[in-house]
Amino acid sequence: MRGRWALATAVVLALVVVGGVGGLTVRAFAGTAGGAVKTKTVTRFCVYVDRKNGGESEGDLSADPKYGHKTCIVGKRGPAGDSSVITWNKTVAVGGGPILGGARRGIQVGPNTVDLATVGPFTVRGECGTGEGTEARTDVVSAQDGSFLVWNDNNYNGDFNSGDDRQASNPAFGAPGQPAFQNEGLSGDFSASTADQATAFTGFANNGVYMNGAEGPACSFTGYLVLENPSS
Numbered sequence: 059m060r061g062r063w064a065l066a067t068a069v070v071l072a073l074v075v076v077g078g079v080g081g082l083t084v085r086a087f088a089g090t091a092g093g094a095v096k097t098k099t100v101t102r103f104c105v106y107v108d109r110k111n112g113g114e115s116e117g118d119l120s121a122d123p124k125y126g127h128k129t130c131i132v133g134k135r136g137p138a139g140d141s142s143v144i145t146w147n148k149t150v151a152v153g154g155g156p157i158l159g160g161a162r163r164g165i166q167v168g169p170n171t172v173d174l175a176t177v178g179p180f181t182v183r184g185e186c187g188t189g190e191g192t193e194a195r196t197d198v199v200s201a202q203d204g205s206f207l208v209w210n211d212n213n214y215n216g217d218f219n220s221g222d223d224r225q226a227s228n229p230a231f232g233a234p235g236q237p238a239f240q241n242e243g244l245s246g247d248f249s250a251s252t253a254d255q256a257t258a259f260t261g262f263a264n265n266g267v268y269m270n271g272a273e274g275p276a277c278s279f280t281g282y283l284v285l286e287n288p289s290s
Contacts, residue, residue, distance in 0.1 A: 068105075070191075075287075077192070096233055098184075103110055103160045116160075135241035140157050142284060143282060144175050146175055146182075146281075148282065149270065149279070150170050150172040150275060150276070150279075151170055151275050151276055151277075151280045152187065152188060153169035153170035153171075153186055153188070154187075154188065168187065170185070171183050171185050171186070174196065178202075178257030179200060179252065180205070180250050181201070182196060182226070182281075183196070183214060186276055190231050190269065191231050192231070192232055192233060192267050192276050192277065193229050193267070194230045194276075194279065194282065195227055195230075198224055198226045198248065198250055198282070199223045199224075200218045200221070200222045200224075201221075202217065202219075202252055205219070205250065205253065206218055206249075206250065206251045206253070207224055207226070207248070208249045209225065209245065209247075211225070211230075212224065212225070220251070226248035226261070226263065227240075227245075227264070227265055228240045228243060229242070230265040230266055230267045232267030234268055235272050236268065238266065238267045239265070240264070240269070241262070241264045242262055242263065247260050248261050249261070255287070256287070258286040258287060259286055260283070262281050262282055263281040264280045264281055265277070265278070265279060266280075
């Protein structure tokens with residue numbers, strides 16, 4: 059009996075978790091002397107969306123289980139190709155006119171624009187115009203009547219209609235040699251949804267002006283969307 063116990067003990071693997079930079083190192087030690095050591099590092103260090111408390115931060119999701127209620131954002135389409143997250147990083151030159159609030163009305167020599175993301179009938183668009191110097195701002199454009207949009211104190215409840223172009227971010231203002239970078243701060247995320255919720259998402263935008271130097275491109279846009287129902 060004792061011989062069987064000793065044999066069983068010899069083949070048991072001891073798992074040791076070692077704290078490492080940006081993740082966990084799990085080492086499996088064979089029970090026999092001089093056995094090979096197999097090391098596997100599990101890392102999920104990322105920027106994440108905190109669905110419980112709101113906002114964004116960063117941390118190692120694999121090292122600390124308290125991050126379990128947060129959605130990791132890594133890479134161009136999110137963690138491991140997760141299509142529920144869409145990110146962007148684009149630039150555009152400055153256009154000739156100011157960026158106007160609300161829906162566009164009348165004739166305007168408008169700013170230059172760049173499409174950042176398109177989800178269903180919605181387009182997230184970066185706009186680069188002149189006003190108080192050069193202005194960079196992220197808007198959401200609707201192509202479906204009866205939609206919804208919320209950002210800061212702006213609520214469009216069923217009247218975010220086709221053709222409407224609405225502000226969804228804090229603008230950045232600057233000039234050549236005077237760069238600027240602005241995120242949502244206390245204004246918070248923006249959210250959009252169709253009336254039937256077939257398309258719904260929450261987003262976060264960062265706007266920059268002359269971040270690449272005085273020669274431009276004048277406006278820079280980064281950010282992400284988290285789709286609420288990516289499988290539909």
